[in-house]
Amino acid sequence: MGRLIAYMRRMKRPILIHPDPRLKKVCAPVPDLSDDLRVLADDMLETMYAAPGIGLAAPQIGILQRLIVLDCVKEEDGEPRPLVMFNPQIISSSDETNVYEEGCLSIPDQYAEVTRPKVVEVEWMDRDGNARAETFDGLWATCVQHEIDHLNGKLFIDYLKPLKRQMITRKMQKLKRERARA
Ligand code: NI
Numbered sequence: 001m002g003r004l005i006a007y008m009r010r011m012k013r014p015i016l017i018h019p020d021p022r023l024k025k026v027c028a029p030v031p032d033l034s035d036d037l038r039v040l041a042d043d044m045l046e047t048m049y050a051a052p053g054i055g056l057a058a059p060q061i062g063i064l065q066r067l068i069v070l071d072c073v074k075e076e077d078g079e080p081r082p083l084v085m086f087n088p089q090i091i092s093s094s095d096e097t098n099v100y101e102e103g104c105l106s107i108p109d110q111y112a113e114v115t116r117p118k119v120v121e122v123e124w125m126d127r128d129g130n131a132r133a134e135t136f137d138g139l140w141a142t143c144v145q146h147e148i149d150h151l152n153g154k155l156f157i158d159y160l161k162p163l164k165r166q167m168i169t170r171k172m173q174k175l176k177r178e179r180a181r182a
Contacts, residue, residue: 010046013061017179018106018172024153027064030086033129037067041084041127044069053105055143057150060106068147072140085124088148091133093117100142102156108175110168114159116145 016022030037040063048056048069055070071082098118103111120141123133136144146156157165 011043012047015105027066027151055147057147066151084127088124090120092121094119
């Protein structure tokens with residue numbers, strides 16, 4: 001089946017909506033790269049771009065492994081910069097912080113300001129199995145932190161006050177009921 005799966009390029013996958021127990025799990029490290037995992041990464045990019053979004057973590061499509069994808073190029077005519085990160089790790093964070101209005105593909109149409117370190121240095125394994133490291137700033141830094149949080153079962157609403165978080169969760173429960181009926 002491995003070969004067959006490897007030829008099925010770029011398939012959109014359904015995105016889990018909060019609340020879902022799979023979005024609260026700590027994901028397992030990826031031991032070795034395989035064609036299946038590369039296909040999964042390509043599918044995640046396809047799913048992210050189609051949404052549209054700027055980042056997606058494997059648990060959001062129900063895969064509990066440490067894999068994220070992102071592309072924070074905002075300009076309409078900007079050259080895309082898809083990044084695939086297996087086992088991403090933040091190895092240093094700035095004391096200086098940034099506030100961004102964050103959203104999440106698993107929490108549609110809900111946005112809130114979150115404070116995070118402004119600059120982070122991240123190590124990961126890329127799509128070709130190479131060890132990579134890069135320093136991210138601004139939106140890229142916020143996005144990579146948001147996605148790595150997903151791998152630890154943490155959502156951006158976990159940074160909000162309980163009342164606000166509960167309000168958003170109730171809206172999502174209602175959305176899921178409506179979608180289930182449709
Ligand atoms: Ni998210």
